[in-house]
Amino acid sequence: MAEWLSKLQTIDRRWIYLSIWIACALPFVVNIKLPVYVSPETRRLYDFIEQCPPDKVVMVDSAWDAGSQGENWGQVEVVFEHLFRKRIPFIVTAVEVTPLGPQFADKVIEKLVREKFPDRKYGVDWVNLGYTKGGWQAMQQIAKDIRQQYRKDSRGYSLDDAEKLPLMQRVRNIEDIYLIYSVTYSPLEDWIPFVHGMYGTPIAFGCAGIQSTTYYRYLLSRQLVGMLVGVRGAAEYDALLHPDLRDRNSMGTKLIVPQAFGHLVIIVAVVLGNVGYFAARRRRS
Amino acid sequence: MTKRRFIALVTFLAGLYYFLEFVVPPTVPWRTLRGEVVSVSDTTLTLLVDGAERQVTLLPNLIAYRERPNGAPERVEIQQLRPGDRASVGPSTYLSDYITSVNNFFIVLGSMAWGMGLISLAMVHSGNIRRRRPEWYGSVLFFIAVAGGMVAGLGYGRESGWLKEANDVVFNYLLRPMSSTVFSLLAFHMATASYRAFRIKSGEAALMMASAFVVMLGQIPIGMWLTHGLPSFLQLPVMAQWVLYIANSAAVRGMWFGMMVGAIAVGLRFWLSLERGAFFDREL
16 A cells, blocks of 8 residues: 555656646636635725726736736736726836736727727727836836826827827826836836835735735735735636626636636645655655 | 946946935925925015015026925926925925936936847847858747837737738737747646655645645635635635735745845945956956
């Protein structure tokens, strides 16, 4: 028996690859939706956006691309949906991390407008300012005067063009921005000292699950008003937007299922590996 | 030697500017008035300071900061001030006047890194093709990909036309699936790596595995389903939250405190060009 068990620590890695593949692919074949526990960091972001005054806008630093779309797509999708639903105008940009960010945000917005909010208009309900380089210097300039950093939006319209971009006519600097929501694999912490620290503007992050551990300390100190953690955060936010499980169809809700099965495979693999390890140790002794 | 000294001088001056801009107030402190705006004319500004009205003659070097509701200062032209605003007015110390230009300079400098990266890649790959090095055809593909990507990039934001089609093909049907595929390989590698490496060989390893299981199960709906009948403090999502908020934050804060102290030391060495090793020792 011990000899058989000890073999569990040398399972061919291809079996593990296959298990992960089946665990991740199965939910795409069988339609499964799982209820989620809503964590405090997700609820805080949701509640904060709920309280947005009518004269303010939200800035979304959507600096992610295909590499992390599994986690970040759902995080921007649910927040955009919330903003559209509440009629809160928003500005999309991508600071420093990847120039593809605004293009991905466009894809998410196009999908939402096509499927759920056909009456929302570019320039009125949202504006995409495109990518900017510059890290904390760019953040400082956005805060001081947004036109110092962006002369045109991603479609080439001047920010002073009142006909095409009426939304931008009431946005001058950080004072007009209610919240900065930075979504990327690992959001730039520079938002905290250079914008929140200097101007008091609330900041929220959407990040990959594996990166989230370094940001929890900012939630405790209230330097972040909220955070969406990986696929889980997106699924939780969707649960707040749609209390009825049957109404949820965001990317987060879809991807939490393969993630759940994937986690289970990893846990089972680690347990089996350790059973094999202890069996081998007993045999030797 | 001259080049090295020149680089050291420029590095020092750039760092000095940001350091001074941070520590020196934007207006001369002993000549700055802070109070409520009473009136503004073309030649004078009247402020209510400690209950008494004070008139300020508008000189060219005078700058004003309006206090935002949250107390943060906003640089404004004096004529933009309105009665009732809280403001501070004084002669400029000039350093902050140039912050936008200096910031722009560094943003442009940072952007040049993209171009330099492209030039460097082009030099390496053109060398591969010229010398017919092994797998030189990969280098040809590099040039085709760069040219195709640049042309397709021109289609971003267009409503129709062949450039938009090209953008869709490169962006939606090449870049997205390829990047996602490469990144998703991590899931397979992480699974096998944890299977092979995660062994309970000590008490610390057992503790780490227990917390890993709690956090992993707490992150997924199955964790809630498994423990929903237990008292709330024993439910896996609640326990996972405790691990992340309390135990994890304490450890991360400690680590980051140490790292930041180290970063200050490294920053000082860079600023003063005291860094040694790599190319810092080399004659340029």
